Amino acid sequence: MPPTSRKTGEHASGCLQGGVVGLQRSFPLCMLLPSSEPSVLPVTETASVEEVTPGEGHQARGVSSHREKCEPKTDIVFLKVHKSASSTVMNVLFRFGETHNLTFAFPIGGGNQLSYPHHFFARFVQGFSPRSPQRFNILCHHMRFLQPEVQKVVSSSAVYFSILRNPVQLMESSFTYYKGASAFSRARSLEEFLSQPYHYYNPAKSDSHYAKNLMTFDFGFNPNGEASAKRVQLMLKAIEASFDLLLISEYFDESMVLLKEILCWDLDSVVSFPLNIRDSSTKSPLSDTIVEKIKDWNRLDWEIYTYFNRTFWERIDRDIGRERMQREVKALRERQAELARTCLQGTGSVAPKDIKDSSLQPLQHGNAKILGYNIKQGLDKEMEHMCRRLVTPELQYSSALYKKQFARKPHQPVPSQRGSALRHKLEGTQN
Numbered sequence: 001m002p003p004t005s006r007k008t009g010e011h012a013s014g015c016l017q018g019g020v021v022g023l024q025r026s027f028p029l030c031m032l033l034p035s036s037e038p039s040v041l042p043v044t045e046t047a048s049v050e051e052v053t054p055g056e057g058h059q060a061r062g063v064s065s066h067r068e069k070c071e072p073k074t075d076i077v078f079l080k081v082h083k084s085a086s087s088t089v090m091n092v093l094f095r096f097g098e099t100h101n102l103t104f105a106f107p108i109g110g111g112n113q114l115s116y117p118h119h120f121f122a123r124f125v126q127g128f129s130p131r132s133p134q135r136f137n138i139l140c141h142h143m144r145f146l147q148p149e150v151q152k153v154v155s156s157s158a159v160y161f162s163i164l165r166n167p168v169q170l171m172e173s174s175f176t177y178y179k180g181a182s183a184f185s186r187a188r189s190l191e192e193f194l195s196q197p198y199h200y201y202n203p204a205k206s207d208s209h210y211a212k213n214l215m216t217f218d219f220g221f222n223p224n225g226e227a228s229a230k231r232v233q234l235m236l237k238a239i240e241a242s243f244d245l246l247l248i249s250e251y252f253d254e255s256m257v258l259l260k261e262i263l264c265w266d267l268d269s270v271v272s273f274p275l276n277i278r279d280s281s282t283k284s285p286l287s288d289t290i291v292e293k294i295k296d297w298n299r300l301d302w303e304i305y306t307y308f309n310r311t312f313w314e315r316i317d318r319d320i321g322r323e324r325m326q327r328e329v330k331a332l333r334e335r336q337a338e339l340a341r342t343c344l345q346g347t348g349s350v351a352p353k354d355i356k357d358s359s360l361q362p363l364q365h366g367n368a369k370i371l372g373y374n375i376k377q378g379l380d381k382e383m384e385h386m387c388r389r390l391v392t393p394e395l396q397y398s399s400a401l402y403k404k405q406f407a408r409k410p411h412q413p414v415p416s417q418r419g420s421a422l423r424h425k426l427e428g429t430q431n
């Protein structure tokens with residue numbers, strides 16, 4: 001069943017309500033219908049894809065398959081699963097949040113992770129207080145998911161989504177990026193690790209999750225649990241109960257089209273350049289035998305991935321259709337190519353040593369060589385800002401947004417055109 005299977009009953013309003021195993025929140029999900037929550041963004045008449053011209057406009061507009069009114073969603077939880085293109089998705093959320101003056105649930109002190117690898121607690125969020133709980137628009141930093149705590153910092157109508165990656169490529173990426181982790185540091189290669197994993201892997205170590213079922217771990221489950229049919233079913237149902245949408249990094253562009261559909265955003269809001277990508281010199285080819293060993297070793301991740309890969313396409317068939325999806329993906333790619341021509345020096349990503357602006361230097365980690373971008377010289381101010389944001393690595397962007405959100409500006413009036421709910425949230429965080 002698709003990720004929306006928790007929609008087990010239909011309301012008089014036409015909304016479908018959830019209710020399955022492990023359900024931690026229960027509210028109608030009418031994602032393409034107007035929300036009852038006040039919003040900063042205007043209710044927009046949605047357009048068909050034929051009206052989405054590549055290169056058109058930079059404002060958020062609702063674009064949906066249905067000629068219905070839909071309101072851009074501004075309350076979002078993104079589970080940033082490791083090594084799954086999550087930094088690229090985070091950049092999309094950062095840009096949308098910045099453009100629309102939304103608040104982020106930042107890690108305390110402006111760190112980069114919400115006390116990962118511990119399960120998430122609301123108290124890890126800067127500005128959260130149990131005595132005067134406040135809600136943030138977007139929660140998207142690395143965390144180990146725990147929904148009852150997440151619910152304390154976001155609106156009950158928040159859209160929950162995440163992104164998954166084939167565990168084979170994910171582990172190959174993780175092995176290189178987390179080469180310093182205890183399980184990997186003594187193994188000369190992934191082959192060597194997989195030849196006798198328990199020689200290297202000790203589940204009791206605090207960083208062992210990087211080496212086995214990393215997605216399962218990030219979703220909050222035990223990565224060392226037995227992969228029995230019953231356990232797998234419970235896990236899949238629990239994920240379905242909590243998440244509105246599971247994206248697939250192998251189909252990144254299709255994922256972005258689906259995302260903007262669910263969030264009622266326009267195409268320009270989901271454009272991106274791939275971030276946190278490795279130079280091919282630090283990628284290892286994998287033999288068929290190794291591929292099978294990785295699948296076996298990460299059985300729980302494999303079950304999650306194969307299940308939600310299937311439901312991803314079922315969702316596309318149900319909500320968008322393959323033909324429209326193809327047209328939208330084409331439009332998205334054209335827009336991204338146009339942005340690359342406008343923004344970037346050269347044709348794309350460059351090695352870290354060739355990045356001229358040090359503020360655009362991505363974090364280098366483990367044995368991975370992480371690529372970055374150079375922006376064209378001579379762009380006008382507005383364009384330069386837009387291009388810079390597209391290629392600003394996660395740590396620098398997060399830190400800039402944190403400073404903005406928590407800047408002491410006692411005399412700065414909150415713009416009157418913002419919705420009152422949003423104004424309240426912003427006032428609460430600017431302390």
Ligand SMILES: Nc1ncnc2c1ncn2[C@@H]1O[C@H](COP(=O)(O)OS(=O)(=O)O)[C@@H](OP(=O)(O)O)[C@H]1O
Nearest residue numbers: 082083084085086087088173252274275276277278
């Ligand atoms: N748009 C797009 N499409 C497909 N794949 C993409 C995309 N953007 C980033 N990537 C790949 O995602 C890997 C980095 O994942 P994360 O950003 O989640 O890593 S991290 O956990 O935040 O460090 C990293 O994988 P590896 O290169 O294999 O390491 C990136 O290449």
